Amino acid sequence: xHKQFLQMLLCLTGLAFGQNAFAQQPExxxxxxxxxxxxxxxxxxxxxxxxxxxDGGEQYLVQTDGLLDWPIKEVIAVDDLDGDGWxxxxxxxxxxxxxxxxxxxxxxxxREDQFFTVHTHEDFYGDSLEVINRDGERSLSVxxxxxxxxxxxxxxxxxxxVLQHLSTSQNAGLRPALLEVNAFELEQDRKPVSRSVDxxxxxxxxxxxxxxxxxxxxxxxxxxxxxxxSVKTGLGCDRIGVLISSTNGLNDLVCxxxxxxxxxxxxxxxxx
Ligand SMILES: [Ca+2]
Ligand SMILES: [Ca+2]
Numbered sequence: 001x002h003k004q005f006l007q008m009l010l011c012l013t014g015l016a017f018g019q020n021a022f023a024q025q026p027e028x029x030x031x032x033x034x035x036x037x038x039x040x041x042x043x044x045x046x047x048x049x050x051x052x053x054x055d056g057g058e059q060y061l062v063q064t065d066g067l068l069d070w071p072i073k074e075v076i077a078v079d080d081l082d083g084d085g086w087x088x089x090x091x092x093x094x095x096x097x098x099x100x101x102x103x104x105x106x107x108x109x110x111r112e113d114q115f116f117t118v119h120t121h122e123d124f125y126g127d128s129l130e131v132i133n134r135d136g137e138r139s140l141s142v143x144x145x146x147x148x149x150x151x152x153x154x155x156x157x158x159x160x161x162v163l164q165h166l167s168t169s170q171n172a173g174l175r176p177a178l179l180e181v182n183a184f185e186l187e188q189d190r191k192p193v194s195r196s197v198d199x200x201x202x203x204x205x206x207x208x209x210x211x212x213x214x215x216x217x218x219x220x221x222x223x224x225x226x227x228x229x230s231v232k233t234g235l236g237c238d239r240i241g242v243l244i245s246s247t248n249g250l251n252d253l254v255c256x257x258x259x260x261x262x263x264x265x266x267x268x269x270x271x272x
Contacts, residue, residue, distance in 0.1 A: 026110045027054040028089035030073045048072050048096060051108065053116055062108055064118045070104055071096040077131050081138045081158040086110045088158065090129060090140070105129050105142065107163050119163035123154040139166070147218075147238065149257050174257040177241025179208070183219050184238075186212040197242055199251045200227040208253075210240060223268070225250060233261055233268040 030049040043063050044050055048071025051062045067073070070093030077090040091106040103126065107119040126144040140156040155166040179195050186193060192211040199206045210221040218236035225231055228250060233240065237255035245252045250263035261268040 024056065025087045026116075028052075028075045028078060028087075028091075028108060029054060030075060030091075045071055051075075051091060053108070053110065055110065056113065060114070060116065062116050062118060066120060067091075067093070067106065067118060070094065073106075076129065079131055079138060081107065081131070081140070082109070082160070083136075083138075090131070092129070102126050102144065103129075107140075107158055109158070109161070111161060117161065119158070121154075121156065121163060121165050123165060123168045124156065124163070126152075126154070147256050149259070151257075171257065174239075175241070175243065175254045175260070177254055178244060178251075180239055180241030180254075181208065181210045181219060181221065182239045183212065183217060186210070186219065187217070190214070197251075198226075199223055199242065199246075200225045200249050201246070202227055208240070208242065221253075223250065223253075228263070231263065231267055235259070235261070235270060 029052050031052055032049045033045055033047060043061060045068055051067065051073055053060045053062055072094040074092045075089050076092045078087050080086060081088045086109070088107060088109040091108060092103045093106065094103060095101055105120065105124045109117050109119070111117055124142060126142040128143045128145070130141045132139045132141055138158070140158070142154045142156070143150045144152040151171050152168060153171070154168040157164045157166060179197055181193055181195060190212045192209060195208045196205045197208065198204065199208075204226040206226055207224045208221060209224060210219045213220045213236050216236050218238055219240055220236060221233045221240045223231040223233070231250065233253060233255070235255050239254070239256055241254045243252040243254055243260065247262040248265050253261040253268060255261055255270070260271050262271050
């Protein structure tokens with residue numbers, strides 16, 4: 001009777017903590033390529049670093065054709081994402097080239113002894129990844145940002161050896177403006193535009209003047225105020241709009257979806 005009770009307790013404990021909860025955890029590390037040592041090793045990247053797992057006293061290289069295309073790797077999260085008791089890892093990888101591009105993410109998992117898998121998805125790519133722990137269930141959130149403002153959000157879950165893509169959604173929110181100029185309006189003919197509006201509340205029309213900044217594909221705008229003269233906005237924005245609120249005698253502006261620009265008496269400054 002006593003033995004049966006112990007067995008039941010062990011079984012319940014196993015269920016509660018995952019079957020491998022007490023096993024030694026795999027450790028995920030990246031190691032730089034040492035050109036003198038591994039120049040002739042076909043599975044090692046030639047310039048950059050490779051992913052290794054330290055497990056059961058041994059060290060294993062984890063390599064795929066996909067990983068070989070991304071020379072710079074970093075372990076950004078270690079967590080038991082599928083609840084099997086063994087820690088999995090999220091790897092962020094970069095092309096190592098120009099700073100134009102986002103981060104490709106990879107999920108690396110120990111499935112059995114000496115059995116490791118690598119998972120990714122076309123939307124497992126962006127600017128930041130967060131592990132969300134809700135009621136003990138882990139999900140992964142990948143955000144793609146445009147000029148520091150989140151424009152798309154992809155959710156994933158790792159379950160039964162599958163990286164499940166749950167959704168990818170676009171940000172539909174933005175601060176409403178009284179009037180606005182968008183970069184796409186100027187993209188075609190590249191001609192400056194001027195919108196008339198009274199920004200300093202003296203009943204005389206002022207203007208919001210924008211030109212197309214070819215290098216970044218954004219707008220460069222300034223305000224011509226009947227009270228304050230020429231006022232620079234400083235930032236390159238995809239969208240610039242006039243808000244209903246005002247600061248120091250000039251209407252606030254919105255840059256892109258959410259960034260508010262306020263007049264400091266001399267020029268417009270970003271406040272968030
Ligand atoms: Ca796991
Ligand atoms: Ca005015």
